[in-house]
Amino acid sequence: xxxxxxxxxxxxxxxxxxxxxxxxxxxxxxxxxxxxxxxxxxxxxxxxxxxxxxxxxxxxxxxxxxxxxxxxxxxxxxxxxxxxxxxxxxxxxxxxxxxxxxxxxxxxxxxxxxxxxxxxxxxxxxxxxxxxxxxxxxxxxxxxxxxxxxxxxxxxxxxxxxxxxxxxxxxxxxx
Ligand SMILES: [Zn+2]
Numbered sequence: 001x002x003x004x005x006x007x008x009x010x011x012x013x014x015x016x017x018x019x020x021x022x023x024x025x026x027x028x029x030x031x032x033x034x035x036x037x038x039x040x041x042x043x044x045x046x047x048x049x050x051x052x053x054x055x056x057x058x059x060x061x062x063x064x065x066x067x068x069x070x071x072x073x074x075x076x077x078x079x080x081x082x083x084x085x086x087x088x089x090x091x092x093x094x095x096x097x098x099x100x101x102x103x104x105x106x107x108x109x110x111x112x113x114x115x116x117x118x119x120x121x122x123x124x125x126x127x128x129x130x131x132x133x134x135x136x137x138x139x140x141x142x143x144x145x146x147x148x149x150x151x152x153x154x155x156x157x158x159x160x161x162x163x164x165x166x167x168x169x170x171x172x173x174x175x
Pocket of ligand 1: 157
């Protein structure tokens with residue numbers, strides 16, 4: 001089920017059609033989706049531009065929500081380059097970023113007496129318009145839903161969710 005809040009008629013029509021079809025294909029009766037498009041979403045979370053979302057899981061409390069709930073906020077403006085999580089690079093000495101990536105925070109751990117270190121990595125992805133923004137953030141939150149509800153096997157982390165979103169966007173662009 002998809003609920004749209006304050007979505008002017010015709011806004012993100014292609015993106016909405018794409019995610020509606022995707023949800024229909026998988027059933028997803030235990031999922032509630034709320035979509036907010038446009039600048040009014042900025043008032044809620046200061047400083048967040050482009051796209052952002054959340055995937056809430058069913059509550060363990062007896063009187064809590066029993067459904068998964070995804071909220072997709074697409075304030076724009078577009079086009080925009082968003083920062084996406086990429087797999088870390090492990091290194092000895094000096095870290096070299098993977099092609100197209102920027103190095104982030106360096107982490108260290110002791111594994112059976114050996115110190116290993118890795119750097120988090122970022123890349124930028126261009127979201128060309130509101131449809132692409134909506135499809136991308138849907139793909140990210142949908143991945144969390146699919147893995148948490150055990151419909152998909154994978155690590156439920158931001159790196160994987162961003163990769164899934166990128167794949168879904170590529171599929172959308174491919175038509
Ligand atoms: Zn996420």
